[in-house]
Amino acid sequence: xxxxxxxxxxxxxxxxxxxxxxxxxxxxVREGELVGLIGPNGSGKTTMxxxxxxxxKPTAGTIGLAxxxxxxxxxxxxxxxxxxxxxxxxxxxxxxxxxxxxxAGAVFGHMRTWGDDARHVAAALLERVGLAGRGxxxxxxxxxxxxxxxxxxxxxxxxxxxxxxxxxxxxxNPSELKLGIDLIxxxxxxxxxxxxxxxxxxxxxxxxxxCVVMSSGVKIAExxxxxxxxxxxxxxxYLGDDDA
Numbered sequence: 001x002x003x004x005x006x007x008x009x010x011x012x013x014x015x016x017x018x019x020x021x022x023x024x025x026x027x028x029v030r031e032g033e034l035v036g037l038i039g040p041n042g043s044g045k046t047t048m049x050x051x052x053x054x055x056x057k058p059t060a061g062t063i064g065l066a067x068x069x070x071x072x073x074x075x076x077x078x079x080x081x082x083x084x085x086x087x088x089x090x091x092x093x094x095x096x097x098x099x100x101x102x103x104a105g106a107v108f109g110h111m112r113t114w115g116d117d118a119r120h121v122a123a124a125l126l127e128r129v130g131l132a133g134r135g136x137x138x139x140x141x142x143x144x145x146x147x148x149x150x151x152x153x154x155x156x157x158x159x160x161x162x163x164x165x166x167x168x169x170x171x172x173n174p175s176e177l178k179l180g181i182d183l184i185x186x187x188x189x190x191x192x193x194x195x196x197x198x199x200x201x202x203x204x205x206x207x208x209x210x211c212v213v214m215s216s217g218v219k220i221a222e223x224x225x226x227x228x229x230x231x232x233x234x235x236x237x238y239l240g241d242d243d244a
Contacts, residue, residue: 006031006193007052007162011061012071014047021047023217024061029162034184034194036204036211036225040237044217045197046088049164052195053085054078066161079109082161086168088197090147092139092154099135102126102153109158118157125153129183145176152183163187165196169203181206205229213237 005028014022022044029035037045050056052063054075063071070078084105093101102122106113113121126135129149134142139150148168155163169180181203187194188207198204204211204225211228213221215237221228228234 004031005029006066007195008064009048009052009061010063012048012051012058012063013060014044014051014056015059020217022051022058022214025214025217025219026061027212027219027222029193029195031193032191033209034188034192034196034207036208037195037197037214038199038204038211039214039220042216043214043237045214046166047217048214049085049166049195049197052078052162053083053164076108079158079160080112082158083164084109084155084158084160084162085164086148086151086155086166088166088170090144090151092147092150094138094140096139097135098126098131098137098139098142098150099123101139101150102157105154105157109160112158121157122153125156126150128156128186129153130179145172148172148180156187161193163192163194165194165198167197167199169198169200177203201229 007029010026012022012025025048037048039045051058054073057072062069065081065083070081093104099122102125103118106118106121123135126132129152131146131149139147152168169177172180184207208225210223211225212219213228213234220237221231221234
């Protein structure tokens with residue numbers, strides 16, 4: 001694994017009126033690393049991903065990707081610099097087919113591909129996420145797990161430098177969860193750089209190289225997964241005795 005950080009977050013802060021959602025959070029992500037971003041509901045995890053992806057602009061602090069500042073730039077520009085994401089609530093293009101949804105990621109993302117090349121990339125990614133032969137399906141008729149798979153394929157279509165997964169495993173049944181963990185593990189083994197916001201502790205333990213823990217907008221712990229999950233302040237803030 002390359003030791004150089006591909007993402008550097010320094011003193012990130014986001015204030016909504018009188019609410020401080022992210023409070024001076026700093027951490028790095030190295031190239032090829034899978035980092036778990038965990039914490040209780042309302043701790044600022046999704047807001048942090050929104051700051052990285054450009055959905056929100058930070059009130060203060062800087063975020064850099066591969067040495068270039070991206071904080072404050074529009075989301076479409078950050079996507080073209082190599083950041084792709086999935087969302088807590090699945091966002092797909094309902095008037096388009098599954099293949100067209102994934103092609104949109106190839107055309108408008110980081111490594112832009114057009115025409116037949118985009119079609120071939122999209123078909124290969126649909127197969128990889130378990131949707132082989134479903135390219136002509138309208139997305140509105142797809143099940144929840146299939147829409148999640150589709151959204152992941154679209155995020156991967158631009159071959160991003162950094163992939164942000166916002167509770168991608170949430171809402172899956174046990175068999176779907178195993179398939180989802182296996183798929184993320186495949187991406188990890190490919191050398192993909194990933195930040196994963198997740199409440200499924202089995203996934204955090206089995207997949208992540210490190211984890212960062214947030215509580216009430218503040219980073220309260222960072223480091224090796226087993227060490228961090230055993231810390232009393234983390235157990236108190238989020239995990240509870242049964243998950244420690």
